[in-house]
Amino acid sequence: GAGVSQTPSNKVTEKGKYVELRCDPISGHTALYWYRQSLGQGPEFLIYFQGTGAADDSGLPNDRFFAVRPEGSVSTLKIQRTERGDSAVYLCASSNEGGHEQFFGPGTRLTVL
């Protein structure tokens, strides 16, 4: 596919569990971003990768959140000891190196019961 893809589309988990959310960016895009969006809010920045490294992780809310991009393509957002407040849509976006135009994936809706 030509666009950003994210899996799973929906994830329901119980409080305290560990979850992984996956993002596959547009082919050739070196920059990858994670955002989360709560109902009625705009997307909130979490972390930005340029290649394999996290260039800016200032948006991660606490140390339960971690993200990797080991080969500079696919990225995984990992959330430990999930809390009900983590429930949101997690969006991934990608862009060309130096490009400011970010293209979003369909998102993963995370529900923590």
Add this chain to the structure above:
Amino acid sequence: QKEVEQNSGPLSVPEGAIASLNCTYSDRGSQSFFWYRQYSGKSPELIMFIYSNGDKEDGRFTAQLNKASQYVSLLIRDSQPSDSATYLCAVNSGYSTLTFGKGTMLLVSP
């Protein structure tokens, strides 16, 4: 704290009218400005970006930027019911991350 402010709406306009969506931002160092459209249950879709003061037109859409007033707007001419969505204003402050407003819901009635 970088902030982007938008009226949450809804902004209701009849079909064929001009819809005007507004956004203000707090960081004077902001360099680029984006408008995304988001349909209910879908992800944001980029429709316009603007870097320089003035107007930028693309089809029925015109983005306007006034850096002195820290103000960005989006005009939609000949509004269609299919334009009904939430419009998100986003600002880039010199690094690659975006700060989004909460969005303005636009309703275009037939």
